[in-house]
Amino acid sequence: MARKSKAEFTKWFGPLLDALRDLGDSGRPREVYDRIAKNLNLPDRILDDTLKSGTSRFHNQVAWARQYLVWDGLLDSSKHGTWTLTEKGRNASISEETAHEIFRKWVAIHAESRKQKRAEETNDALQEESFPEELVSEEILDLISTLRSLSPVGFEKVCRELLRESGFANVEITGGSADGGIDGRGTLEINPFVSFKVLFQCKRYAKGNLVSRAQVGDFRNAMIGRAEKGIIITTSSFTNAAIQEANREGAPQVELVDSVKLVEMFERVELGVKKRSVFDVDPAYFDRFKIG
Known part of the structure; x- marks a missing residue:
């Protein structure tokens, strides 16, 4: 740089x-x-x-x-x-x-x-x-690198486990290119009276390979009539146009999970990671006590 x-x-x-x-x-x-x-x-x-x-x-x-x-x-x-x-x-x-x-x-x-x-x-x-x-720790980069090292099918399976641990039920991988880009499906139960059918797509991408607007649009078209919600999960990120497309008014919203949010989800349910506490001194806090 x-x-x-x-x-x-x-x-x-x-x-x-x-x-x-x-x-x-x-x-x-x-x-x-x-x-x-x-x-x-x-x-x-x-x-x-x-x-x-x-x-x-x-x-x-x-x-x-x-x-x-x-x-x-x-x-x-x-x-x-x-x-x-x-x-x-x-x-x-x-x-x-x-x-x-x-x-x-x-x-x-x-x-x-x-x-x-x-x-x-x-x-x-x-x-x-x-x-x-x-502004990310080595531990976060390690997890992203580990996820990128998985096979495409392996990444789909670990996403399935992550969704299960995050409260989704009946999660299964559909597989196959003939399924319109849908990698899996599941059910998200909001309460005993309300639940949503959810379809998800997993993209194990390297840095710089962003999910495009066209890919979000294609995924939405594939989910119409089959589910109320859609999720795209990637180890990379989304173009700005893709984010706008996912939130376009009048169209079913597609939830986007980039590498940062993906790491947060793994940490929240403690899946594949081990929790530890580390404390660093905050110099700004103590500076005001140095004088007087």
Whole structure:
């Protein structure tokens, strides 16, 4: 990655604050991404660009922007899936220069923290104009890599197990190219009185191989008259056009599960993963106690 692109995520600081203000000072990550894209009229070439995990580069950079704004007290640090402006954030106006100042400040704080913790090691990871490319752990990348290493049939079977563990009943793999691209079916019971027939499709894709709008449309056509809900599961991601097609008004909605959401589902039901707790020191919290 060229040096100039190392901290390009700082360009989202201002748009992120603007998006949250538009949403009433808080929003779910997907709402924030969509609002930024709408406000800036971002082209598909930006929205479809992916990292090695198959996740969206745009989403990853906005998530990094959010992390720095949390450290600087502009966003709340809640871990409950909602991004919320603080009082400071509601009134903040961030220029490109200010964004870089915030970035450099927290780079220096974390560099000093690491230096104190491991004085014998060089801190190359947090030099000026640099940041880890992906806001995901090695464990997440390992799981994505493992899923991509499965055979196509093996991936369908593990998705079947995941759906069963997630509350679906009567889950079975249909198989065969003659079934209109449908890999399996199941039933989702909402309560004793309401249930939905669900069809699913599994795409074990490598990074950069995104599910297209046409593939979403073909899947929807195959499920019409056969089920109320459809799910496409992939180890990669979806083009922006595919996401729009999946949520098109007047057409049956297709649920999209990309690599990030897929990992979350495995972790939620603890399928094929072992839970462990790791705690890292948060320097921002302790900085205010250093003086006085």
